[in-house]
Amino acid sequence: MLYLLGYALSKPLAEYPELVEFIDRHTPEAHVMENLWLLRIADLPYNLQHDLKGYLGPQDSFYLVDVSKSIMAWSGLEAEVAEFIGLYTDAVLQDVDHELLTVASDGPMDLAKLTDLGAWRPIFNNLWHLETDRTPEMVSSQIRTALGDGPRILVADVSLAPASWSHLPEESAYAAVVYTRKEIGTQLQEF
Numbered sequence: 207m208l209y210l211l212g213y214a215l216s217k218p219l220a221e222y223p224e225l226v227e228f229i230d231r232h233t234p235e236a237h238v239m240e241n242l243w244l245l246r247i248a249d250l251p252y253n254l255q256h257d258l259k260g261y262l263g264p265q266d267s268f269y270l271v272d273v274s275k276s277i278m279a280w281s282g283l284e285a286e287v288a289e290f291i292g293l294y295t296d297a298v299l300q301d302v303d304h305e306l307l308t309v310a311s312d313g314p315m316d317l318a319k320l321t322d323l324g325a326w327r328p329i330f331n332n333l334w335h336l337e338t339d340r341t342p343e344m345v346s347s348q349i350r351t352a353l354g355d356g357p358r359i360l361v362a363d364v365s366l367a368p369a370s371w372s373h374l375p376e377e378s379a380y381a382a383v384v385y386t387r388k389e390i391g392t393q394l395q396e397f
Contacts (some may be wrong), residue, residue: 208272208273209244209245209359210273211331212241213267213268215237216265220264234246236295245270248356250368251370254270255270267370271308271331271368271369273362273364275295277297277299277300278291278364279361280361282350289373302364304338304339304365306336308334308361309336309346309349311359311360312332312358313356315357320349323345324340325337343361346361
């Protein structure tokens with residue numbers, strides 16, 4: 207599986223030798239942004255969540271999501287990262303009414319200019335979830351237009367992707383799936 211790993215650390219990465227070793231152990235890898243990696247890992251998010259929590263301090267956080275089958279779009283990424291994404295993803299269109307996208311940027315984003323895209327939920331400083339009816343390509347393009355040239359942007363459809371976060375209890379069902387939606391009539395339920 208190809209995982210997108212993001213983290214917000216209270217100290218420089220070099221001061222987390224177990225996390226550095228974890229990243230180095232899972233090659234091939236692509237360093238997307240300062241705190242964002244793509245890693246090939248043959249394990250489940252639940253198990254990885256337990257390991258990652260042990261490498262980080264109480265003020266640190268991480269987000270890990272399987273993007274192996276995600277439709278992804280980007281702007282400003284290095285050619286090697288774009289090539290890596292092409293090699294290790296097998297995009298599958300998700301059959302959902304609204305997409306749940308993970309959006310990353312290594313520059314400031316004025317979300318007030320992007321509210322028409324949908325509902326934004328911060329994961330941490332440069333990583334968000336966006337619930338929208340737009341494709342990753344449309345979102346990436348609109349963000350690029352709003353931001354102008356400069357920051358790198360990565361958008362991945364994680365609507366039904368397995369994931370884990372540092373702030374979730376390990377026994378939580380949410381540690382297994384980013385976002386599960388079940389439509390019943392006109393009701394939309396989140397589990």
